[in-house]
Amino acid sequence: MTIIAAPSETFWTALGAVGAMLAIPTALFIGWLGYRAVWPRRRIYWSARVSTVTHTAARGALTITHGSTTLSNPHVVEIDLSNVGNKDLEPAQFNGRPIEITSTAEVIAVLNETSRPTSQRVLPATVDTNALSLSPATPLHQGQTLTYIMLVDGSDPQIDLRASVSNTYIKRQTRLTPDEIVRMYYTRMSQVVGASAGTGLLYLVFLLLFKA
Structure with a gap:
């Protein structure tokens, strides 16, 4: 007959200690989930990359035109706009105002606009003299990234972003x-x-x- 010894007091003590260790992070994790449910985290990260089309256009070696307009110092600007929060940003949260991507150089045209994932809609873009206005007519979904490529004309373009979004943190990031x-x-x-x-x-x- 085989006799199985009952677990020792040391075993139960050690097991209780391990349980206590696991209980603390579990409670913190549950509290964190509750916090995120009650106070959602809304964040927009954006970045801009400016590329010179040519360095020789100003010297007369090459002429670049867009339509009937001759460009003196053209640059291509690539803008990424991402909703990195845990909630969708609905149109009402933009307070009836567009997202404005401003440029110290004249904005000539939008060359391309895409969304990742591709199944989600791109915010419509309108070209102003020194800005690109994005109309939040549709939600900016959680995890969605919008990319706009625009053509500007002018030396050393400086790009900025202006937006009025309720309870949302907006941060510019350096492209990696x-x-x-x-x-x-x-x-x-x-x-x-x-x-x-x-x-x-x-x-x-x-x-x-x-x-x-």
């Missing part, structure tokens, strides 16, 4: 190169691995302490 994205990915992976190893080590220390 592919190498920077890879480095950021491996840095975050190493942080996750380090945190997991630290938790495992702490668990082992608790077991050794209670066993002693």
Whole structure:
């Protein structure tokens, strides 16, 4: 007849300690979910990249025109606009005002406008003299990124964004190169691995302490 010994008091003590360790982060996680449900996080990140079309146009070696207009110092500006919050931004939250992408150089035309995911609509764009106005006639969905490519004419274009969005944080970001994205990915992976190893080590220390 095989007799199975009941778990020792040390085992139950260690198990209780592990349960207490897990209860704290679980409670914090549940509280965090509740906080996000009651107070949604609304954020817009945007970036601008300016590229010179040619450096020789001003010297007369090459003439660039758009329609019947001759451009003296053309640049291509690529704008990314992303909803990185946890809620859609509805048209009513824009207070009846457009999103304005301003330029110190004259805005000539919109060359392209896209949305990621492609199934979601692009906010309609209207060209003004020194701005591109985006009409929030449709929602800017959670996780959606809008890209606008516009042609401007003028030296050293400075790009800015103006918007009136209720309870929304708007931040300009520097566009990352592919190498920077890879480095950021491996840095975050190493942080996750380090945190997991630290938790495992702490668990082992608790077991050794209670066993002693």
